[in-house]
Amino acid sequence: MRRALVIPLLSALFLAVFLSSCGKKQEEKTVKIGVILPLTGLQSTFGQSVRKGVELALEEVNKAGGVLGKQVECIIEDDESKSDEAQTVAMKLITKDKVHLIIGEVVSSSTLAIAPLCQRYKIPLITPSATNVDVTKTGDFIFRTCFIDDFQGSALARFAIENLKSKRAAILKDVKSDYSLGLASAFANTFKQMGGEIVNEQAYTAGDTDFRTQLTSMKASNPDLIFIPGYYTEVGLIIRQARELSIKAMLLGGDGWDSPKLIEIAKADADGTYYGTHFSPEEKEPRVQEFVSAFKKKYNEVPDALAALGYDTLRLVVDAIKRARTLDSEKIKEELAKTDNFPGVTGDITIDENRNAKKPIVILKIEGQKPTYFTTIKP
């Protein structure tokens, strides 16, 4: 091409793009909800579970006529379990797809990465499972439908002392994860307040595969319980290597353990360990059982906590839009904040003044390589 032609052609192209983007905003035909999940990578089983729960709820909502006379549309994006990728897809959802609100992310670090964006563009962000305290402190557009790390950590400490009669606990935490650090400090505080002693604290980094050094040091201080606030990939290996080093202490963890992968990795070594989570499919509550059977029908598997949280989150969001009677994000935000005792399958959800959910925590025990319902701790 001759150079003389290049400049006029390029300017024509730019002009065309500019004009087309100036077109008048048309009336939306659907309610657009963006969903950001780790569908591949380290936390992929979490992301896939939430996706299944969201899609089941979406199907039910649309079958019942949608909301405000419109069908609900979910635009689901994968962030590959990376927080920078989460920011990229969040920008895409906000500026290109023009979603009305966003559900996501699953883990705290990625949610903390996208929360400031949503706050700046005034798009309500509702995370189904990011439990770190700081997530909702970002601003008044950020909500969650799960309990927070503080609550979880201190509930687990109460459980360790009251139910497991633990006196000497050790903590093995992931220093790169806000979730893990939050849980660890809340656990330590409550445990000490209730008369227990933290005898050893060790650290690892997500992605590590050898924990023998830390476990060897722990074993020397002879704890009766090891609290491991981490995610299933590493925790599975930690459990295995702890038993390999013949550590007899009880092992306890949080909702980061809640994945079938944990037992797949740790196998029989996982038996006798406890963890706290959001949901148990064994609860007798009729709405829980209805959800479990609908989920089984659609996916041919039993829902885990993340699937239940995904399901609750989409329904809670639709409920708020219904009450707001408009797609104005300011109004939706106000109605989300007013949520009071929303009957979810993960318990009654009330959004408090800090936009966190107040709800019960379920303790599961792994027996015969299966998580079984152990007890519920009320808020």
Next chain:
Amino acid sequence: MNLFLQQLVNGLAWGGIYALISIGYTMVYGVMQLINFAHGDVFMAGAFAGLVVANLLPNKTSFPSVILIFLSAMLFSTFLGILIERFGYRSLWKKNAPRLSLLIVAVSISLLLENGGLLIFGAAPRSFPQIIPLKNYSLGGILFTNLQIILILTSLFLMGFLHIIVMRTKMGRAMRAVAEDSEMAALLGIPRERILSFTFALGSALAGIAGVMVALYTPQINPLMGLLPGLKAFVAAVLGGIGSIPGAMLGGFVLGEAETLVSAYLSSSYRDLLAFLVLILILLFRPQGLLGKGAVEKI
């Protein structure tokens, strides 16, 4: 004291692994003055080859299966190493291209292997089947697992074997000749290209076995598992004196122990920091490494 010895045992296992990988770095550097940054990914490929074969076998825990898994990982990574040398480096090397070009090729091959692995196997970590049933032994209060013993003995055995190849065979002598003076070796009729292939094959075979050993030890693998151990093995090679095979072995063990002790007595957060701190210090104060000969160029 017991605790300290116990930690040393833990460190020994990783030391052996680093040593095996760093031998590959050091040998390749010896014959062609190239840091083969794709070496860590050959190690990863060995682990995955082991996984694929293990999943095909019906009776994974029988002795022949275990041998077969190790052999196939070794063969696959040997083959991969030869391919990398033949199609990645050789033409550039023959043209006497600047070393920077070779280095860029090395980094590209590394990225190619990592992302190829992600494409084929996905990013999610895979559990490696337990092909060797676990047994615990206690010796004066210090706990050993059979896996640790196998790991340490295998790496020592392989290093002994390598020593014999390099020092006692014709191929080994030719290799040393090329390392000492490549031009002169060629003038005297040593087929340099065959020596190059042989060096890559040898180093990659060791990395492949190290891959399966790590896979057994942790027991979890993913396509990016070669990145950090690869870099650390490189540090170990520099620490021991790059180009020196006994140096690579020593460097591997020193680094493995140092890492374990740092995470035992300081914090595991400093563990990765340590390796690279060692690299900087060595390059600043003793660029020829612990066992290297003087007048080695800085890299």
